Amino acid sequence: MFDEKVIQMILEGIRDTLYMTLVSTFFGYVIGLPFGIILNVTKKDGLKPNKIIYSIGDFICNIIRSVPFLILLILLIPFTRLVVGKSYGSTATIVPLVICAAPYIARVVEASLNEVDAGVIEAARAMGASNLQIIFKVMLVEAKVSLLNGVTITTGILLGYSAMSGTVGGGGLGDIAVRYGYYRWQTDIMIVTVVLLIVIFQIIQHLGSFIAARTDHRKR
Amino acid sequence: MSEIEIRELTKKFNVKEHTVTALDHINLSIEKGDIFGIIGMSGAGKSTLVRSINFLETPSEGQVLIDGVDLAGLSEKELRKKRSEIGMIFQGFNLLEQKNVLDNICFPLEIAGVKKKAARERARELLKTVNLEEKEKAYPSQLSGGQKQRVAIARALASDPKILLCDEATSALDPQTTESILQLLKDINEKLNITIVIITHQMSVVTRICKKVAIIENGILVEEGVVDEVFESPKSDAAKELILEKKTQYLPIDNLKEDRNIRIVFQDNSSYEPLVANLILNFNKPVNILKADAKNVGGKARGEMILGLPAGEELQDEMIDWIRQRGLIVTEVKEDV
Ligand SMILES: Nc1ncnc2c1ncn2[C@@H]1O[C@H](COP(=O)(O)OP(=O)(O)OP(=O)(O)O)[C@@H](O)[C@H]1O
Ligand SMILES: [Mg+2]
Numbered sequence: 410m411f412d413e414k415v416i417q418m419i420l421e422g423i424r425d426t427l428y429m430t431l432v433s434t435f436f437g438y439v440i441g442l443p444f445g446i447i448l449n450v451t452k453k454d455g456l457k458p459n460k461i462i463y464s465i466g467d468f469i470c471n472i473i474r475s476v477p478f479l480i481l482l483i484l485l486i487p488f489t490r491l492v493v494g495k496s497y498g499s500t501a502t503i504v505p506l507v508i509c510a511a512p513y514i515a516r517v518v519e520a521s522l523n524e525v526d527a528g529v530i531e532a533a534r535a536m537g538a539s540n541l542q543i544i545f546k547v548m549l550v551e552a553k554v555s556l557l558n559g560v561t562i563t564t565g566i567l568l569g570y571s572a573m574s575g576t577v578g579g580g581g582l583g584d585i586a587v588r589y590g591y592y593r594w595q596t597d598i599m600i601v602t603v604v605l606l607i608v609i610f611q612i613i614q615h616l617g618s619f620i621a622a623r624t625d626h627r628k629r
Numbered sequence: 630m631s632e633i634e635i636r637e638l639t640k641k642f643n644v645k646e647h648t649v650t651a652l653d654h655i656n657l658s659i660e661k662g663d664i665f666g667i668i669g670m671s672g673a674g675k676s677t678l679v680r681s682i683n684f685l686e687t688p689s690e691g692q693v694l695i696d697g698v699d700l701a702g703l704s705e706k707e708l709r710k711k712r713s714e715i716g717m718i719f720q721g722f723n724l725l726e727q728k729n730v731l732d733n734i735c736f737p738l739e740i741a742g743v744k745k746k747a748a749r750e751r752a753r754e755l756l757k758t759v760n761l762e763e764k765e766k767a768y769p770s771q772l773s774g775g776q777k778q779r780v781a782i783a784r785a786l787a788s789d790p791k792i793l794l795c796d797e798a799t800s801a802l803d804p805q806t807t808e809s810i811l812q813l814l815k816d817i818n819e820k821l822n823i824t825i826v827i828i829t830h831q832m833s834v835v836t837r838i839c840k841k842v843a844i845i846e847n848g849i850l851v852e853e854g855v856v857d858e859v860f861e862s863p864k865s866d867a868a869k870e871l872i873l874e875k876k877t878q879y880l881p882i883d884n885l886k887e888d889r890n891i892r893i894v895f896q897d898n899s900s901y902e903p904l905v906a907n908l909i910l911n912f913n914k915p916v917n918i919l920k921a922d923a924k925n926v927g928g929k930a931r932g933e934m935i936l937g938l939p940a941g942e943e944l945q946d947e948m949i950d951w952i953r954q955r956g957l958i959v960t961e962v963k964e965d966v
Contacts, residue, residue, distance in 0.1 A: 528721045535712055535715070535717040536717075536740055537737070537741070550727050551725060554727075625727075627770050628770055
């Protein structure tokens with residue numbers, strides 16, 4: 410159906426899409442996980458309530474999250490150039506993806522940690538655990554399943570956003586869909602990329618749920 | 630010096646505009662090796678009191694001294710060290726759901742920085758103590774309530790505490806399981822000489838293993854003493870209510886009534902005398918047994934009985950006198966038992 414060049418392009422698109430999605434999820438967590446922990450710990454009724462730190466974190470989170478991704482992408486062009494040296498292509502897209510994902514991840518992490526049973530935290534405290542020990546040895550361990558589910562959801566969302574960045578030359582499957590489907594009316598290529606995106610999404614979702622279920626010791 | 634010394638302990642919570650006084654100038658001394666019961670109705674302040682003993686709750690006023698050391702004077706680090714010397718178990722067990730039994734028991738040791746291998750050895754020893762050797766690989770979700778509490782006890786014992794605090798540790802368990810957990814606590818107390826503080830709303834728990842008891846009501850310590858004595862002749866209304874384990878009003882014995890119900894408490898010397906049979910034979914009148922209950926109080930058999938006396942004020946008085954002459958304590962119970 411397609412010639413070799415198109416197939417090659419699609420394969421590269423898959424690679425670029427996975428690259429953008431996974432790398433931005435990773436760096437999103439590098440920023441978002443500590444950010445989320447700080448939000449959870451400093452909130453009212455948290456492990457170490459601190460109104461000032463919480464308010465600042467809360468504010469930053471809300472600001473970034475209220476800017477639509479495409480606008481963020483454009484707003485961040487100077488910053489992206491500063492970080493990776495250019496403003497187009499898949500590596501460049503990772504920068505706005507990470508900035509967009511981090512506050513979202515922070516909220517997901519904050520909510521996951523909220524689910525940890527207060528009684529278990531109390532028990533740890535009664536054993537003489539410090540706050541850091543409670544965070545790393547109790548909260549993150551007990552919230553493991555919920556955190557993993559958060560990773561799955563985030564990865565799925567970043568997959569979608571990475572495709573969206575294709576409209577401004579971001580690379581990957583989204584880029585191909587836009588270039589061929591929108592500008593050249595090659596509907597068949599567009600359909601293939603969309604199907605591929607759906608398949609990748611399904612794989613991420615199922616793999617994520619599978620891993621989360623496998624590591625959960627609360628039932629069975 | 631008592632092991633646990635609570636002085637003028639007051640705890641106030643600010644909820645919105647008003648203040649809740651959860652504890653009101655509590656004074657309490659708990660000696661080394663005691664099994665000390667703290668009993669009260671829901672909301673009386675029991676949990677707040679026990680959480681003050683390891684400073685999970687900082688007092689608004691007053692002091693808590695452990696082995697003569699005022700907890701308020703400790704640095705954050707010293708306080709954590711002190712807490713690790715005080716074990717605690719809870720109504721909801723509070724085990725780490727994502728860790729297996731062995732790792733749960735190792736947890737306090739992990740926190741204290743004990744090497745993994747040494748911690749596991751100690752944990753296995755403790756599993757033997759609580760009779761759960763075959764469950765070391767199980768996760769909490771695969772255990773029954775009683776088994777979970779055994780794991781929690783093993784975990785609390787891991788760091789060799791001198792004191793064990795139990796907040797409603799048996800309230801989520803059925804009577805048989807409660808019995809076995811209480812027996813375990815008693816063994817631990819005897820073998821390891823650990824001071825145990827038991828918070829409960831059930832008098833049966835107190836009479837089963839405690840030597841001493843304190844009764845709190847609305848944040849105030851209303852009665853305190855040796856379990857035997859409090860059980861035989863409760864003075865406060867709260868104690869009376871808790872001993873009958875339901876709402877009951879006691880009246881002075883000379884309050885005249887047509888049909889009278891009385892509560893008799895058996896002591897060591899009288900337990901074996903067929904009291905009711907002799908009473909009936911002596912007066913040749915029927916007596917109604919409304920409740921009869923034998924309990925093990927501090928290792929001695931203790932019984933209580935509630936009798937409905939036949940009509941006739943004079944006869945009733947004679948019967949009460951007759952019972953009293955046999956060294957029994959009689960109080961009148963007003964209510965349908
Ligand atoms: N963190 C808190 N904030 C506000 N009020 C509190 C707090 N903790 C306890 N209280 C109040 O203090 C009082 C005593 O509570 P506590 O939990 O000590 O009672 P309890 O005797 O343990 O009751 P229960 O048998 O139901 O566990 C209650 O009126 C409760 O509402
Ligand atoms: Mg309580």
